Amino acid sequence: MAEIYSKKCKCTYCLKETETKRVLSRHIRIKRTDLDGFIHYEGPNVYYYEPVQCIHCRFIFHEAFEKLRPDTRETLETNILPSLPVLPFAATERTAEQALQLYKLCLYTAQVTKQKDSIQAMLGVRLAWLNRLLENKEQEVLWMERAVEKYEALYLDYTDAVRTGIPHDVLLLRIADLYASLERTDDAKQWYSLIFQSQKISDRIKKDAREHWELYRERHSV
Ligand SMILES: [Zn+2]
Incomplete structure (x- = not known):
């Protein structure tokens, strides 16, 4: 090839x-x-x-x-x-x-x-x-x-x-995304919330997290 x-x-x-x-x-x-x-x-x-x-x-x-x-x-x-x-x-x-x-x-x-x-x-x-x-x-x-x-x-x-x-914020997003992939809604929600509420997380990671959570909610009618 x-x-x-x-x-x-x-x-x-x-x-x-x-x-x-x-x-x-x-x-x-x-x-x-x-x-x-x-x-x-x-x-x-x-x-x-x-x-x-x-x-x-x-x-x-x-x-x-x-x-x-x-x-x-x-x-x-x-x-x-x-x-x-x-x-x-x-x-x-x-x-x-x-x-x-x-x-x-x-x-x-x-x-x-x-x-x-x-x-x-x-x-x-x-x-x-x-x-x-x-x-x-x-x-x-x-x-x-x-x-x-x-x-x-x-x-x-x-x-x-x-x-x-x-990096700390990448780790948080990774955990939230993996729970979303596993369709464990409560866990995903908890980790995404942690990202939204944190003062230390970069805007880029927050933006990605918001998009991922919105997409998850659309697909799973949460
Ligand atoms: Zn060797």
Whole structure:
């Protein structure tokens, strides 16, 4: 496929240069965006190509991963890397099912290497979205619920954007939108209200929140 190219990137584990497929930016065409931020693409799907499998050490990672700590490197080397499958499609074009498999492994390595909860939650949302694409409602809801739980825990333990890994107002909107996607009206309403009432939330986030809540109310006759 001419829309796909090989991009070089550095492996988080072995630090060698590896490569992965990516969609050429001039071929990225957005059809529409769902209320919770999920983008439907016209052509090749950008989400499919986010997880990377290193061609040298078989580690599976996302470019959002942070530097690995010495103790997790040791666990990886002895217990994890030898059991990770070498996925032939990691270096080629991918289907939604293949991408799903890569994301699951990527979330697994994120947990093993103790990546930030914001990264693990982001991968959980991606898993929910891929299941939406595959019209697997049950799995979509399951992953969405896990992700929103993680985001709520982040909200309770929030320190700052760098340490927590997500700006405070973006986090609030994310939680509200995920509850809206889950059609949990009371929870969605509570989180959107929190955004509307807060003095610290940016105007842009407030505007998005208002639009999302209005749309939700129209669709669900709330
Ligand atoms: Zn590597």
